[in-house]
Structure formats: C-alpha cells, structure tokens
Amino acid sequence: MARPLIQLALDTLDIPQTLxxxxxxxxxxxxxxxxxxxxxxNGIALVKEFKKxxxxxxxxxxxxxxxxxxxxxxxxxxxGADITTVLGVAGLATIKGVxxxxxxxxxxxxxxxxxxxxxxxxxxxxxxxxxxxxxIHTGLDAxxxxxxxxxxxxxxxxxxxxxxxxxxxxxxASTAQQVxxxxxxxxxxxxxxxxxxxxxxxxxxxxxxxxxxxx
Ligand SMILES: O=C([C@H](O)CO)[C@H](O)[C@H](O)COP(=O)(O)O
Numbered sequence: 287m288a289r290p291l292i293q294l295a296l297d298t299l300d301i302p303q304t305l306x307x308x309x310x311x312x313x314x315x316x317x318x319x320x321x322x323x324x325x326x327x328n329g330i331a332l333v334k335e336f337k338k339x340x341x342x343x344x345x346x347x348x349x350x351x352x353x354x355x356x357x358x359x360x361x362x363x364x365x366g367a368d369i370t371t372v373l374g375v376a377g378l379a380t381i382k383g384v385x386x387x388x389x390x391x392x393x394x395x396x397x398x399x400x401x402x403x404x405x406x407x408x409x410x411x412x413x414x415x416x417x418x419x420x421x422i423h424t425g426l427d428a429x430x431x432x433x434x435x436x437x438x439x440x441x442x443x444x445x446x447x448x449x450x451x452x453x454x455x456x457x458x459a460s461t462a463q464q465v466x467x468x469x470x471x472x473x474x475x476x477x478x479x480x481x482x483x484x485x486x487x488x489x490x491x492x493x494x495x496x497x498x499x500x501x
Pocket of ligand 1: 295296322323424426454456457474478
C-alpha cells in the first residue's frame with residue numbers, strides 16, 4: 287500500500303509559533319494545513335509565507351468555505367494553496383465553485399463532511415463533481431462531546447469512490463495505524479502534535495506508525 291500522507295493541522299494563532307512548529311516537524315509531515323482559526327486570524331499573507339518557507343511541502347488552507355465557492359477560494363489558490371477545503375453542508379453549487387477555482391490553478395479540493403447528515407451521498411456527489419479529496423472530520427467541539435471519526439471513515443472507505451479520503455478528529459499515535467488500515471489516504475493530526483511536550487517527537491512517532499501500518 288502507498289504510504290498515506292500526514293497532514294499537520296496548524297490551528298495556533300501565533301505566526302512565529304506556527305512557523306516554528308512547522309520547521310520542527312517538517313521531516314515527518316507531507317502537508318502543512320493552515321487551520322481555520324489561523325487563516326481567519328492571520329489572513330492570506332500566511333499562505334504566501336508558507337509557500338516561501340516550505341516550497342517542497344503541500345499546503346492546505348482550511349477555509350471551510352460555505353458560500354461563494356469560486357470567489358472565496360480563487361485568491362488562496364493564486365497565493366499558493368495546493369488544496370483548500372469546502373464544507374459538504376454548503377451544497378453542490380458551492381463545492382463546484384471551489385472545484386472550478388482549483389482546476390484553474392492546477393490545485394485540489396477537499397470536501398469536508400463535518401456535520402453532513404448523509405455523508406455517503408455527499409461523498410458520492412463530490413466525487414462525481416470532480417473533488418479529489420473527501421474529509422471525514424470530527425471537529426474539536428464534537429470531540430469534546432466524546433465523538434470520534436472512526437465509524438464514518440469505515441463507512442465512506444467501503445464505498446470505494448474515486449477520491450482520496452482524509453481523516454481528522456483527535457488522531458494520535460495510538461490510532462494512526464487503525465485509520466490507515468481502515469482506508470484513510472491522508473491522516474490529519476493537530477493537537478496530538480502541537481499540544482505535545484515535543485512536537486517533533488510526536489510527529490516522528492505518528493510517521494513511524496503510519497509507515498508501519500502501510501508496510
Ligand atoms: O479542522 C480542525 C478543526 O475544525 C479546527 O479548525 C482541526 O484542525 C482538525 O480537527 C485536526 O485537529 P485535531 O482534531 O486536534 O487533530
């Protein structure tokens with residue numbers, strides 16, 4: 287099996303701290319994600335800064351677009367985003383708008399299935415519309431209420447759709463192998479790395495778990 291990619295969700299608001307985290311963990315990370323709180327707080331300048339500092343990494347900007355898909359996503363692709371996210375609950379017109387923007391910039395779209403009632407239907411429609419990635423996502427607030435992404439990941443993986451599957455929601459070293467074996471192509475990790483005493487060690491441990499599971 288090809289090794290799934292590891293995505294670091296950078297949800298910290300402080301720019302120097304964010305860039306330091308990225309530098310410390312870079313050997314083990316394939317995709318840097320500028321998290322939703324950070325992109326709202328810091329804006330598009332941070333996208334340009336990341337592209338300049340980490341030209342060899344993929345960059346996902348977690349816009350979680352809800353409306354005006356093409357209009358909102360276009361400047362972020364133009365600034366260097368390789369992937370942006372659009373909410374599944376936004377509906378197909380908005381999803382298609384972000385796909386149009388991505389296609390014009392040779393970039394990709396992730397449809398985030400957070401809080402989508404019928405995730406299978408949304409994943410099918412997103413794949414048909416040309417999205418490259420669907421995201422199984424238990425958000426931070428849902429995690430605090432005890433929810434996990436594992437059952438949804440299993441259900442979507444079973445569909446065998448022509449999209450890559452990303453999984454996010456409290457993933458850590460002890461659950462990394464499980465999500466790889468269930469069929470995730472992109473493993474998103476936030477708090478388990480940025481909240482660790484040693485983010486570099488935490489990232490390396492997750493990398494080793496993903497490599498082992500994919501072997
Ligand atoms: O997307 C996220 C969340 O909605 C805040 O923007 C997180 O980045 C994502 O859930 C990954 O973080 P962890 O759950 O802490 O691993």
